[in-house]
Amino acid sequence: MKLGQLDVLAASDGLAWFDGGGIFGVVPKPLWSRYVQADEKNRVAVGLNSLLIRTPSCTAIVDTGMGWEDWPPKKRKIYNLDNTVNLIDSLKKLGIEPGDIDLVLLTHLHIDHVGGCLIDGKPVFSKARHIVQKQEWHDATHPHPVRKGAYLPHQFMGLKEHGLLELIEGDTEIASGIRAVAAGGHTRGYQTFMVESEGKKLFFLGETVGSPVHIKPHYLMAYDLYPVDVAEFKVDIIQRGIRENWLFFFEHDPQLTFARFEDDGDGGAKVVPCAL
Numbered sequence: 160m161k162l163g164q165l166d167v168l169a170a171s172d173g174l175a176w177f178d179g180g181g182i183f184g185v186v187p188k189p190l191w192s193r194y195v196q197a198d199e200k201n202r203v204a205v206g207l208n209s210l211l212i213r214t215p216s217c218t219a220i221v222d223t224g225m226g227w228e229d230w231p232p233k234k235r236k237i238y239n240l241d242n243t244v245n246l247i248d249s250l251k252k253l254g255i256e257p258g259d260i261d262l263v264l265l266t267h268l269h270i271d272h273v274g275g276c277l278i279d280g281k282p283v284f285s286k287a288r289h290i291v292q293k294q295e296w297h298d299a300t301h302p303h304p305v306r307k308g309a310y311l312p313h314q315f316m317g318l319k320e321h322g323l324l325e326l327i328e329g330d331t332e333i334a335s336g337i338r339a340v341a342a343g344g345h346t347r348g349y350q351t352f353m354v355e356s357e358g359k360k361l362f363f364l365g366e367t368v369g370s371p372v373h374i375k376p377h378y379l380m381a382y383d384l385y386p387v388d389v390a391e392f393k394v395d396i397i398q399r400g401i402r403e404n405w406l407f408f409f410e411h412d413p414q415l416t417f418a419r420f421e422d423d424g425d426g427g428a429k430v431v432p433c434a435l
């Protein structure tokens with residue numbers, strides 16, 4: 160898809176299945192199950208969608224999925240990891256080799272966002288700068304009991320050892336047309352990305368609006384450490400996106416990636432899928 164002078168494309172690391180209570184937080188199952196079917200273990204399918212950005216000067220990817228290659232069979236079963244699709248093959252289908260990637264933009268370091276960066280401790284995107292907020296790196300490397308389970312150090316420690324890690328603080332211009340937005344909320348160091356060319360804007364939704372079902376302000380994940388902050392940021396982003404006709408990218412929907420939002424005429428927003 161074209162965004163001004165840039166190409167923006169969807170890549171995938173397949174699907175993972177997470178507990179429905181984790182994905183929908185305090186929303187009761189009788190409500191969320193109107194939209195999403197849970198399996199017999201109460202898990203729901205979560206897309207592991209990565210955004211590929213090609214600018215005249217660089218190729219960037221936002222988030223790298225779960226990297227199922229590194230997962231032992233028992234753990235793979237917990238998340239019912241779909242090993243028929245992986246990020247590297249998905250990128251190849253788009254004509255991109257791992258060595259072509261200049262920038263790996265990481266929203267945060269949770270297990271389903273950073274898993275494709277290292278395989279057996281070796282960097283996959285060996286020429287890329289890997290961009291992380293300093294606060295996120297601190298929190299991921301100083302585990303607190305509340306947040307410890309969401310991080311797997313072997314998924315990211317090697318980035319530092321191989322000199323590929325670049326820590327930033329707050330909103331930062333990463334490359335021409337790509338800006339990091341320090342959003343907090345989901346984790347203290349959570350960031351997302353705004354892509355812009357010739358006045359056209361694409362906002363990476365990441366954990367802010369995981370899927371179209373999460374468009375309602377109170378549909379927050381149990382994994383959100385500061386849920387009220389997520390809700391406020393979400394409302395603001397959706398309203399700005401409607402006013403300025405932004406393109407959005409869903410990271411966690413099993414099918415939908417690119418969409419726009421419209422006023423639903425009832426004080427909320429509705430999702431309008433964009434054809435690829």
Ligand SMILES: [Zn+2]
Pocket residue numbers: 267269345366382
């Ligand atoms: Zn997360």
